Structure formats: structure tokens, C-alpha cells
Amino acid sequence: xxxxxxxxxxxxxxxxxxxxxxxxxxxxxxxxxxxxxxxxxxxxxxxxxxxxxxxxxxxxxxxxxxxxxxxxxxxxxxxxxxxxxxxxxxxxxxxxxxxxxxxxxxxxxxxxxxxxxxxxxxxx
Numbered sequence: 732x733x734x735x736x737x738x739x740x741x742x743x744x745x746x747x748x749x750x751x752x753x754x755x756x757x758x759x760x761x762x763x764x765x766x767x768x769x770x771x772x773x774x775x776x777x778x779x780x781x782x783x784x785x786x787x788x789x790x791x792x793x794x795x796x797x798x799x800x801x802x803x804x805x806x807x808x809x810x811x812x813x814x815x816x817x818x819x820x821x822x823x824x825x826x827x828x829x830x831x832x833x834x835x836x837x838x839x840x841x842x843x844x845x846x847x848x849x850x851x852x853x854x855x
Contacts, residue, residue, distance in 0.1 A: 789819035
């Protein structure tokens with residue numbers, strides 16, 4: 732009877748440890764989701780891409796504004812955010828945009844488009 736009780740106690744301790752680990756992982760994720768914040772994505776997709784070190788960077792052919800300049804323009808419009816270039820896209824009218832994601836010091840996320848011809852920053 733003592734062996735059975737000891738095995739039950741060990742199983743209970745293991746279950747409690749697993750529950751604590753899951754709670755430590757899931758509670759911060761849930762809290763961030765409830766506040767409407769998320770971490771910026773690291774992947775980049777593009778219309779055309781060129782290799783820049785080990786990452787693929789979006790490129791829009793014949794654009795007046797380069798992909799490397801787009802985050803600087805977004806930062807000028809929204810100085811509290813740090814922007815990362817995510818992708819490039821073209822709307823049905825043929826206008827091309829860089830898509831950027833900005834994160835401020837509180838973890839708030841702001842998605843913006845930068846017009847590849849004019850440099851105009853448009854909040855999404």
C-alpha cells in the first residue's frame with residue numbers, strides 16, 4: 732500500500748510541475764494577445780527579391796524609394812516606433828507599396844505602408 736501511495740504522490744508532483752510550466756508559457760502569450768500586441772515577424776516576402784547578407788529583402792523595380800529607405804520614412808512619421816520591412820505589394824491600380832511593421836517600447840504594433848514612388852507613409 733505504501734508503494735502505491737508513493738507512486739501516486741510522484742505522479743501528482745509531475746502533473747503539478749507540468750501545469751506550472753504550461754502556465755508560465757501560456758499566461759504571458761494570452762495577456763499580450765488581450766492587449767492587442769504581438770511580436771514583429773521576422774520573415775520577409777516580396778514581389779522581387781535580392782540577397783542582402785543572409786536575409787531576403789523586398790525590392791520594387793524602378794521605385795523612387797528603396798526598401799532600405801522605407802523604415803526611415805516610417806520612423807519620421809511615427810518616431811515612437813521601430814520599423815521592420817516585411818514585404819512589398821502592388822495594388823490593382825499598379826501602385827507599389829512597402830509593408831512595414833513597427834513596435835514601440837510598450838509592445839504596441841503599428842502596420843504601415845510606404846508608397847514606393849512618393850514615400851508617403853500610410854497607416855493601415
